[in-house]
Amino acid sequence: METTAPAAYEQKGVILHVENLSVSYGDRVIIRDINLSEKDTVRPNRQQGQIIAFLGRSGRGKSTLFRALTGMEKPATGRVLIPDLSKPVTDGQQPAKQVQEGDVGFVNQKYTLFRHKTVYNTLLFALRKTTLSKQEKDEKITQYLNDWGLTNCKDQFPNFLSGGQRQRTAILEQLLSSGHYMVLDEPFSGLDIGNIENVKKAFQLINQSHELNTIMFSTHDIELAVELADSIYIVGYKQEDNGQTGSVGTIVKHFDLKQMGLAWQERFTGQHLECVQEVKNIMLKS
Numbered sequence: 001m002e003t004t005a006p007a008a009y010e011q012k013g014v015i016l017h018v019e020n021l022s023v024s025y026g027d028r029v030i031i032r033d034i035n036l037s038e039k040d041t042v043r044p045n046r047q048q049g050q051i052i053a054f055l056g057r058s059g060r061g062k063s064t065l066f067r068a069l070t071g072m073e074k075p076a077t078g079r080v081l082i083p084d085l086s087k088p089v090t091d092g093q094q095p096a097k098q099v100q101e102g103d104v105g106f107v108n109q110k111y112t113l114f115r116h117k118t119v120y121n122t123l124l125f126a127l128r129k130t131t132l133s134k135q136e137k138d139e140k141i142t143q144y145l146n147d148w149g150l151t152n153c154k155d156q157f158p159n160f161l162s163g164g165q166r167q168r169t170a171i172l173e174q175l176l177s178s179g180h181y182m183v184l185d186e187p188f189s190g191l192d193i194g195n196i197e198n199v200k201k202a203f204q205l206i207n208q209s210h211e212l213n214t215i216m217f218s219t220h221d222i223e224l225a226v227e228l229a230d231s232i233y234i235v236g237y238k239q240e241d242n243g244q245t246g247s248v249g250t251i252v253k254h255f256d257l258k259q260m261g262l263a264w265q266e267r268f269t270g271q272h273l274e275c276v277q278e279v280k281n282i283m284l285k286s
């Protein structure tokens, strides 16, 4: 079988820590006992953010988990911690804080944009909470528009953008307004092959532009998740002691694709396909 050498990397400080998280709507518990921890992945001679995929059958609670990860939904129990970059490092550790609404960008499937704002003004609005001067904001936006291939639509309103331009603007808007973390709920759903490539490219741009940039996304496309992610979590129902399948979502399996030697490979190999098959089997049982 075709295999490739695993890429070298080191793991540094914790960038996302989810502890005993559960979310209920009224009396109904939707997700429970969610525990996960992700560290900053450092690769030699390159800037590398993290890409985390969440897979799971319909209704298992991925969107609910995302709402808790972005601080939009208050957990019934547990907490979500991210590094508090406003505090100095003490004893080699970056202090952590509980995630709050606004810390983590959220991009929905529809790539919603302000109808009455041009691309430039949308991005300017996204930077409103920063301490940058007017000129610094302009320079930053101009650079991003250039890097993301959006310079030509700077003064256009959303209705005049192509699907790809719209996606990139929506992703960029969230990136600028929230800092390093971004959640995308099914960003590939309903896209044609060209726009799938556009979103993949946007992931790459985010990933390579800062060490701490962290993309979390859900998808029903298992191959795409195995191709793009360096960590995959499967959200599903656990088997109860009596052999029945439960009805509360939790993490039923984690795949560390870095450790497995599958992350950041140029080519999709037989080992990737084996992983896809394993993910499918687990999803079918959960």
Ligand SMILES: Nc1ncnc2c1ncn2[C@@H]1O[C@H](COP(=O)(O)OP(=O)(O)OP(=O)(O)O)[C@@H](O)[C@H]1O
Pocket (backbone or CB within 6 Å): 025, 030, 056, 057, 058, 059, 060, 061, 062, 063, 064, 065
């Ligand atoms: N606001 C809400 N009030 C009550 N129940 C809700 C609410 N939002 C979601 N649910 C329920 O929570 C469960 C999980 O839904 P969620 O949207 O998180 O699943 P999902 O894994 O994202 O599904 P899909 O893959 O189909 O998008 C579902 O049974 C859903 O009906």
